[in-house]
Amino acid sequence: MENSKPKLDLETNLGHRLDQRKMKGLELPRYELSKAGIQGDLAYRLIHDHLMLDGNAMLNLATFVGTWMEPEALNLMRECVDKNMIDKDEYPQTAELENRCIRMLARLWHAPDPDQAIGTSTTGSSEACMLGGMVLRWHWRQRRKKQGLDDTQPNLVMGTNTQICWDKFCAYFDVEPRMVPISKNHLQMTAEGAIAACDENTIGVVGVLGSTFDGSYEPIKAIQEGLDLVQQEKGLDIPIHVDGASGAFVAPFNSPSLLWDFQLPRVKSINTSGHKYGGVVPGVGWVLWREQADLPEELRFNVNYLGGQMPTIGMNFSRPGAQIVGQYFNFIHLGHEGYCQRMASLESTASYIADSIEAMGTMKLLSHPKGQLPVFAVAVSETVTKWTVFQMSDRLRMRGWQVPAYTMPANCEDLAVLRFVIRAGFTRDMADLLLQDIRNAIEWFEKLNLPMPDPNPEHKPFHH
Ligand SMILES: *Cc1c(COP(=O)(O)O)cnc(C)c1O
Numbered sequence: 468m469e470n471s472k473p474k475l476d477l478e479t480n481l482g483h484r485l486d487q488r489k490m491k492g493l494e495l496p497r498y499e500l501s502k503a504g505i506q507g508d509l510a511y512r513l514i515h516d517h518l519m520l521d522g523n524a525m526l527n528l529a530t531f532v533g534t535w536m537e538p539e540a541l542n543l544m545r546e547c548v549d550k551n552m553i554d555k556d557e558y559p560q561t562a563e564l565e566n567r568c569i570r571m572l573a574r575l576w577h578a579p580d581p582d583q584a585i586g587t588s589t590t591g592s593s594e595a596c597m598l599g600g601m602v603l604r605w606h607w608r609q610r611r612k613k614q615g616l617d618d619t620q621p622n623l624v625m626g627t628n629t630q631i632c633w634d635k636f637c638a639y640f641d642v643e644p645r646m647v648p649i650s651k652n653h654l655q656m657t658a659e660g661a662i663a664a665c666d667e668n669t670i671g672v673v674g675v676l677g678s679t680f681d682g683s684y685e686p687i688k689a690i691q692e693g694l695d696l697v698q699q700e701k702g703l704d705i706p707i708h709v710d711g712a713s714g715a716f717v718a719p720f721n722s723p724s725l726l727w728d729f730q731l732p733r734v735k736s737i738n739t740s741g742h743k744y745g746g747v748v749p750g751v752g753w754v755l756w757r758e759q760a761d762l763p764e765e766l767r768f769n770v771n772y773l774g775g776q777m778p779t780i781g782m783n784f785s786r787p788g789a790q791i792v793g794q795y796f797n798f799i800h801l802g803h804e805g806y807c808q809r810m811a812s813l814e815s816t817a818s819y820i821a822d823s824i825e826a827m828g829t830m831k832l833l834s835h836p837k838g839q840l841p842v843f844a845v846a847v848s849e850t851v852t853k854w855t856v857f858q859m860s861d862r863l864r865m866r867g868w869q870v871p872a873y874t875m876p877a878n879c880e881d882l883a884v885l886r887f888v889i890r891a892g893f894t895r896d897m898a899d900l901l902l903q904d905i906r907n908a909i910e911w912f913e914k915l916n917l918p919m920p921d922p923n924p925e926h927k928p929f930h931h
Contacts, residue, residue, distance in 0.1 A: 525897070527869040528887045531679075531713055531743045531842075535892035540796040543789075544748075550788035552588070553770075553779065561788040564795040568741075571798055573755055575719045576728040576737055585762045586755030587780045588741070588791050592712035593632040594782050595738035595754035599708045600636040602736060602756070603671035605763060606706070616667070624664045625673040626656030627876040628680050630712065633673060642670065648878040654681050654833060658689035665697055671706045671735075676714030676727055680875060681834035681886065682842025684714060687727040687734065694733055706735040712752075713840050715739035720803070720810040722838055735761050741794045744810070744840075746801070746891055751790035809891055810841075816898055817841035817889040823902050829909060833884060844884040854912035856885045862908040868901060 495513050505513075524534035536544075547561065555562040565588050573584030589595040604621050611618035622643040625633055637644040647660040661672050672694065674687040687709060694705050709715070709727060716739055718725050728734060734757065741751035756762045767778050801809065817836035821843045825832050830845040847856055860872035875882040 522869055523867055525892060526867045528889070528893075528901075529869045529871045531740070531888055531890070533742045533746055533748050534890065536746065536748055536793060537796070537800065540793050540800070541748075543796055544793045545789075547789040547792045548787070550792075552786045552788040552791065553784050558788060561791060565791045568791065568794050568798065569753070569755060572715075572739070572753055573729075576715065576755065577730045578755065578757060579729065580758065583759055584755060585759050586753060588794075589738075589752040589754060589781055590783060590786060591742060591750045591752040592630075592710070592738050592740040593635070593752070595740075595752040596630075596632045596708075596710060596712075597636050597639070597782060598754050598780065599710075599736040599738055600633070600642070600670075600673075601640060602762060602766060603706060603708060604640060604642060605766060606761075607668075607670040609763075620668045621670045622666070622668050623671060623673060624661055624669055626660070626675065626678075626685065627878065628655060628678045629673060629675055630679045630710065633710070643668075645669070646877070649876065651875075651879050651882055654678065654875065654879070655683050655685045658686050658693040661690050662693040662697055665694070665703065665705055667701075667703060669703070669705050671708050674707055674709050674727070676709055676711040676718060677840040677842070679712075681844040681884070682713075682836065682840035682888075683834045684718070684725070684727070684839050688731060691731045691733045705733070707731070707733045709734055709737045711737050712740045713743045713842070716741075716744035716746075716806075717810055717840055720807045721814055725838075729757050741790065744813075744890075745794060746797045746809070747790050747793040749790075751794055813841035813889050813891065813893075816893060816895060817843060817887070819895070820887060820889070820898050820902065821845075823898075824905065827906065827909065830885075833882075836889070841889040842887065844886045846882060846884050853915070854909070856883045858912065859885060859905070859908055862911070863901075863904060866904045868904065 495517060504510075527534065550558050550561055552558075552561065552565070568588065569584050569586045570581055573581035573586070578584050587598070589598065600623060603623070607621055608618045620643065621641075622645045623633070623637060624645045624647065626649055627646045628649050634644060636642065645664045647656045647664050649655060655675070655678055661674075665672065672690055674685045674690050676684050676687065678685070687707065690707060694707070698704050711718070711727075715728075715737055718727060728737060736754060736756045738752060738754040739745065741747045741753060742749040745751070745753075762780070767780055769778050814836050821832055821835055824830050824845055829848055829851050831848055833844045833846055834842075836843050845856075847854070847859075856872040860870055863870050870885050870887060872883060872885050874880050875884065
């Protein structure tokens with residue numbers, strides 16, 4: 468029998484306005500290309516409707532990634548939607564904006580000579596971390612080769628709280644991950660823990676500025692000092708890469724006196740996500756090296772087949788240019804003061820929510836937004852017997868809020884938390900709505916009188 472699904476008559480639909488009746492029963496091709504296509508407005512309508520059940524980005528407190536930009540920025544980005552970043556000859560003006568962004572970041576992060584800054588935009592922090600890690604590995608191998616030592620067992624020291632991209636780096640680049648465990652009363656890697664894990668095969672230490680799990684900063688300065696001692700005692704010169712995916716856009720504005728960047732001589736490279744607190748929609752990231760010498764010539768490539776001689780660094784070749792334009796827009800639109808104001812307001816909104824939740828008396832804060840990312844994690848107090856963070860997360864989801872619940876990494880797996888990430892666009896009004904929904908949920912759980920749920924359902928740790 469012939470396929471009985473209604474078929475779209477392309478002839479009669481062509482050039483006409485979308486006819487609602489014709490859409491009835493029409494299905495989106497799912498796993499196989501359909502034989503004939505459908506016209507653009509119909510395809511738009513079908514996909515638009517399909518996406519209706521996606522979450523509402525404004526109510527999403529799970530992700531770190533930007534969901535709001537000025538309309539002017541979005542217009543500009545729309546104008547650049549067809550520009551390929553790699554065609555630096557065709558789009559020299561876009562390439563120039565990338566270069567300006569790199570210099571601005573180099574100044575913000577106190578590179579010794581910002582005008583000689585070396586770095587690149589990327590698709591996000593993950594790619595930026597791969598590049599940072601790869602360069603650490605390259606330098607380590609060169610040192611080992613020169614000394615005639617074994618160069619087959621590289622390791623990278625980091626906390627168990629690092630983001631998943633570092634597990635990927637180690638797997639993709641054949642490097643042993645040396646995970647420093649965290650503990651319940653200390654949810655970051657300590658300098659002592661990092662130092663104890665280092666040996667002659669350590670290509671570097673990753674310090675996280677803004678842990679994905681609770682927003683707290685790792686002690687980069689103390690790690691630098693610890694590594695200085697290691698050098699004095701054992702002659703090992705171990706560099707630091709700072710994963711500032713979130714914090715490298717927060718700390719310079721909120722905590723200008725905190726020492727974490729190129730002011731510390733061991734910090735050889737820093738990455739950040741332009742699409743997190745840089746305020747751009749996904750996806751753009753950045754990685755910068757301290758000085759020209761920190762990025763070996765061997766890892767820079769020149770392409771000549773697009774016209775000129777252009778150096779390129781990065782995993783990708785073609786990539787959208789619009790996000791770089793968006794980043795530059797934010798830099799000139801906000802300026803230093805604008806970023807300071809934005810970060811201060813995020814910190815104050817996040818602190819307000821954290822303090823109000825603590826005041827409810829049923830949850831305890833594991834971290835506080837003051838002096839860290841506008842992010843915090845809470846656990847349920849021991850006195851609570853009728854609900855868990857997982858149920859709270861589900862209950863809030865019914866109201867549209869996305870507040871993830873997850874267990875902490877190794878050593879702390881029995882610690883289950885709710886995490887709140889506050890981003891630009893989240894207002895005081897929304898904070899009050901959220902707080903009221905949390906109060907209502909608590910009241911609802913208390914009234915229900917259900918038997919105590921399993922406190923440790925199989926929820927995997929959450930990475931973003
Ligand atoms: C988000 C994040 C990453 C990955 O960044 P993407 O831009 O999403 O690729 C890496 N490290 C940390 C600490 C992060 O928070």
